[in-house]
Amino acid sequence: DVQLLQSGAEVKKPGESLKISCKTSGYNFPDLWIAWVRQVPGKGLEWMAMIYPGDSDTRYSPSLQGHITVSVDKSTSTAYLEWKSLKASDTAMYYCTRGTGYYFDDWGQGTLVSVSS
């Protein structure tokens, strides 16, 4: 079975750094995209970025470029989403999802990130 297992909830202060993870199993990790999707409480889904583990091709939402970094570790089939300096507006649920390039079919359970002073 395909699984995307995300790291646990985080509570951080503005300006702090954070790296959350998405460990995958049940398929060939290099062959499919991993995307990160944000959902502010009570709001809709927002595509943030995606990475193709096979060649590390990476795309970012223009509104988030420079604020986040996505990466992968092929040896552990794990994808990461990282912030160097969090803002209060980064408070959200973050999902990883795997995709073919035309659709996303499996999702992680989500990681809740709370940023508050």
Add this chain to the structure above:
Amino acid sequence: SSELTQDPAVSVALGQTVRITCQGDSLRTYPANWSQQKPGQPPVLVIYYNDKRPSGTPYRFSGSTSGNTASLTITGAQAEDEADYYCDSRDSSGHLWLFGGGTRLTVL
């Protein structure tokens, strides 16, 4: 276009048919997908590539597309279909991704 537009809310009587739409220029070129999200859960893909059903999606869910508009139709809506529905697709450049704003479906 850099966006996909959905109606914020739609309601349907139990057992009736409802259509949820998604508009965007990129849909003229790239296929649309639909996901269902219930409170406190991650999204679940229900339609991909405009009209394909993943295994596990009930037959009452169908998808279609015409011009710049994709549609998700539920024929004989059930109480358990009450959820938020999101369309998604590539953007017009083909390099980035878009989600629609979501449609909250209420089954009366």
